[in-house]
Amino acid sequence: MNRECIDRFDRTAEGYLLWWAPVLEPASVRLVDRVGRADPGLPGGEPHDVIDIGCGTGNCLFEAARHWPGARLTGLDASFGMLDVARREMDKLPESARARISFVSADASAIPAPDASFDIAVTAFMLQQLPDRAPMLRELHRVLRPGGILAICGWVIEKIPFAPEVELEEALADTGIVHPPSKEVRSGHFASTESAADELRSAGFRRVAAQPDALDHPWTVEDFIAYRTTTREVDLFESLDEPTRLRAVDALRLRLSALAPDKLVYRPPTVSILARKP
Numbered sequence: 001m002n003r004e005c006i007d008r009f010d011r012t013a014e015g016y017l018l019w020w021a022p023v024l025e026p027a028s029v030r031l032v033d034r035v036g037r038a039d040p041g042l043p044g045g046e047p048h049d050v051i052d053i054g055c056g057t058g059n060c061l062f063e064a065a066r067h068w069p070g071a072r073l074t075g076l077d078a079s080f081g082m083l084d085v086a087r088r089e090m091d092k093l094p095e096s097a098r099a100r101i102s103f104v105s106a107d108a109s110a111i112p113a114p115d116a117s118f119d120i121a122v123t124a125f126m127l128q129q130l131p132d133r134a135p136m137l138r139e140l141h142r143v144l145r146p147g148g149i150l151a152i153c154g155w156v157i158e159k160i161p162f163a164p165e166v167e168l169e170e171a172l173a174d175t176g177i178v179h180p181p182s183k184e185v186r187s188g189h190f191a192s193t194e195s196a197a198d199e200l201r202s203a204g205f206r207r208v209a210a211q212p213d214a215l216d217h218p219w220t221v222e223d224f225i226a227y228r229t230t231t232r233e234v235d236l237f238e239s240l241d242e243p244t245r246l247r248a249v250d251a252l253r254l255r256l257s258a259l260a261p262d263k264l265v266y267r268p269p270t271v272s273i274l275a276r277k278p
Contacts (some may be wrong), residue, residue: 004184005129008235009056010081015231017057017085023217023266027153028059028124030213031272032067035120035151038274047071047119053108053140054078054126058086064122065097074118076104076111109135116145124153125270131185137203144277150205153213154196155189156269163263164224164256168233171252175244179236193271205275217266221256224264225249 055075
């Protein structure tokens with residue numbers, strides 16, 4: 001993950017917890033549940049060691065702790081800000097779960113663990129942030145034990161733009177603000193469910209089972225504005241003088257309020273993948 005991306009997550013970890021983690025949580029729960037139903041294929045049954053790559057504020061990691069009460073769990077993230085929030089959120093878990101969780105700050109393409117260290121690796125909605133997914137997938141293959149499971153939730157390219165995002169760009173244009181292109185180099189979303197599966201096969205995984213999925217999150221007008229102005233586009237909105245920022249927010253609120261309620265429901269296409277290391 002590039003430095004600009006890490007810095008952004010460091011700065012916006014609190015907003016991520018408040019506005020974005022709830023959007024992603026249902027898919028993370030479904031992913032862990034799907035792995036749980038595949039457990040009989042693991043040597044010895046319940047996993048001993050689980051790693052969550054790009055653990056963020058803890059959605060997948062804490063669900064895994066609840067799902068596998070005997071497993072040791074590692075949350076890895078390159079953002080200190082995200083890890084600080086995750087450590088705080090971990091206090092909501094029982095002591096028996098907290099004692100089994102550790103955190104590591106590291107790049108996902110260079111996991112500080114020996115070969116064959118984990119029974120399960122999960123990662124949810126972070127692969128698109130990497131400049132190149134291939135090194136990380138090879139690294140996950142390295143740290144998994146034979147027969148171990150890799151479980152991924154990822155984005156698939158959306159053919160129809162989300163209406164509030166279109167209205168955001170229009171509101172910025174109405175206010176005379178040019179939305180600068182991101183300087184972050186990313187691999188981006190998967191082109192399709194099939195191409196996602198092919199990437200895992202190319203990294204050496206087998207028994208790859210990819211299935212389409214989707215989120216279903218109803219935004220309110222004010223929540224969407226708060227998320228985009230304080231977290232997702234924080235750099236842009238902090239660069240504006242106060243009168244311009246207020247005009248842009250007012251223009252966005254007016255446009256969002258004119259949308260039918262169904263247009264505020266976020267239903268982007270995603271993919272859920274399970275694969276095994278031979």
